[in-house]
Amino acid sequence: MAETPDEITRLKIVLARISRxxxxxxxxxxxxxxxxxxxxxxxxxxxxxxxxxxxTEGMNPTMLSRVIGKLEGDGLLARTADPDDRRAVRVQVTDAGAELHRRLRSERTQLFADALDRLPERDADALRTVLPALEALAREIAMLSR
Known part of the structure; x- marks a missing residue:
């Protein structure tokens, strides 16, 4: 069964709304x-x-370099020489960056957990059931953007 344009639009809108x-x-x-x-x-x-x-990010190197520079300036990432090729650069998270990532991940997880707890059980179960399909959709969209 093919999705209708309305269903596709609804999916796109609801995912964007959740993200916002x-x-x-x-x-x-x-x-x-x-x-x-x-x-x-x-x-x-x-x-x-x-x-x-x-x-991984689907970004051009110039834009990524700017983003890395900002995060490095904020003390969240650090650039180092690649141990196997001194001409290449590696990026690693700093302690402050790791802590911020953990905190935000925890806060976002709690936000979803709280919202799921307030849903009727049948809706929460439906979301768990559709999760593999949403993951597959994310992979397909990522492949299209490369």
Whole structure:
């Protein structure tokens, strides 16, 4: 069964609305969505080469370099020489960056947990059931943006 344009629009709108509401509730200490995403990727994946990070984030290296510079200036990321290739740069999270990432992740998790607890059980169960499909959708969209 094919989705109707209305269903696709509703899905797009509700996902964007959830994202905006979460961003509004858990501000990220003044960081942009892009900066938070880069910080989160480095915190989760460990020290990364700039090229690998650009691929992960779907960003061009020039823009990524600006984002890294901002996060480095804020003391959240650090650039180091790659131990295998001194010409290459690796990015790693600082203690302050790791702490901010943990705090924001915890606050966002609690926000979702509280909202799910207030939903009727059938709606919460439906969300758990559809989670693999939403993850697959996210992967497909990520592939299209590369």
């Amino acid at each position: 509401f979460v961003d509004k509730q858990v501000s990220g200490d003044g960081l942009t969505r892009t900066q938070l995403s880069v910080l989160g990727s480095v915190a989760r994946l460990g020290p990364l080469g700039v090229g690998a990070l650009a691929d």
